[in-house]
Amino acid sequence: MKANKFYPALLFLSLFFTTAMIGQENKESKKRYIKVPEGYLMVLLQGDNILKEIEAFAIAEKIPSANFTGMGFVNMKFGFFNFDTKEFMPKEFKDVELASMNGTIAWQNGKVSIHSHGVVTDRNFEAHGGHILDGTVGTGSVEIMILVHDKPLERKFEKDLGANVLCLDKCK
């Protein structure tokens, strides 16, 4: 039969997609956090985007608001707010220990709003840090303890400060 010559190609394609799907499933189903009495314990692995994983967690678990602390090994981009230009000046630090991370989870215009500061230390044990703009897990992991609150909290952009401020009352 003529169709026979397509069999190897079909087999290859079939195997390729199955493998890709399993890989995808493994990556998706990889448990990144567990429930603990005061909230959640999160463990991120090499390559994970830290802010994106916290955001995905907040959406999936419908977190009203939370505080978190963490540490690990990372590539981190910090920003320092320039009040003249009203922009964050960025700087990246590669392959550094995350000595501390402190932050809060809230909501802003229907989206998750994460505010987080960190300190990283390099191979000379010197410490750097600031406002976290972005970051991924390096060769190691990042462990984060998330204390979940029962009140939905929002952030509001305060023009005078050039900063998002967490509203304890309703944002006005």
Next chain:
Amino acid sequence: MKANKFYPALLFLSLFFTTAMIGQENKESKKRYIKVPEGYLMVLLQGDNILKEIEAFAIAEKIPSANFTGMGFVNMKFGFFNFDTKEFMPKEFKDVELASMNGTIAWQNGKVSIHSHGVVTDRNFEAHGGHILDGTVGTGSVEIMILVHDKPLERKFEKDLGANVLCLDKCK
């Protein structure tokens, strides 16, 4: 009538005091913390004195003892204890990110006793820090998570150490 010429002055004084009182009330009634399951979430705003607000909170809410973590944007005065002179050598850092703050609330001689350490980062992302002597919120906010304990705890000045130590048993 003779009194008529005082009317504008009276009106002005009346308006002045009313405005001042409303301003005062607004400042006083500004909600700086809310109750959450594990304790309180505090948000301090530009100009707030960090240690004084934590102290006022501890008195108002009759906090037996607590641990706290925080971060934000600050002007901070740190001290490093000089064992020869038994005094803190101070240094101030202006307009810096508060990358981390860790502390405890206890009592000493009937007064609130706060022990807190912090790390600040400057526009070059360099980290500095130490024992917090004093600090105010800069152009931004400071967010503090306060874990409240159920046991009243006291601190005692230990002469040999030149330091206040938290007593887990009764202070002797």
Next chain:
Amino acid sequence: MKANKFYPALLFLSLFFTTAMIGQENKESKKRYIKVPEGYLMVLLQGDNILKEIEAFAIAEKIPSANFTGMGFVNMKFGFFNFDTKEFMPKEFKDVELASMNGTIAWQNGKVSIHSHGVVTDRNFEAHGGHILDGTVGTGSVEIMILVHDKPLERKFEKDLGANVLCLDKCK
């Protein structure tokens, strides 16, 4: 009686051992932590080994897993992982403030496994830090808040990373 001349020596020896035993007992019975609603508050004193005290606590209180934060005054040895030699390069910092400490307690091969990062600040208020290899309390104290979880957690050495990773599922 001939024995009489030994009496002072016996008295001295008796006093010496009694004093030594009382000293030992005081040191052993010194309460280093108390139960609080979310876990334990630990206060370590001058000379205490930080990791060893946390380990002894985890064994004594049968802690399934925990997160902790702390600060104080310390002598600290940090390590930075060298991926070429797969070893930690160590560096010690003496008589420094512990500005922050963040860590987790888990188990590995039947033994307590502590993973902790810290930031220390020196007399010039410069910050250093990294992965804590060892540390003792300096002239002062170290205060640690330990958030205890209800799930037993294990760590597994990941060869590719050269690092111990906390397993949220069973370690495979």
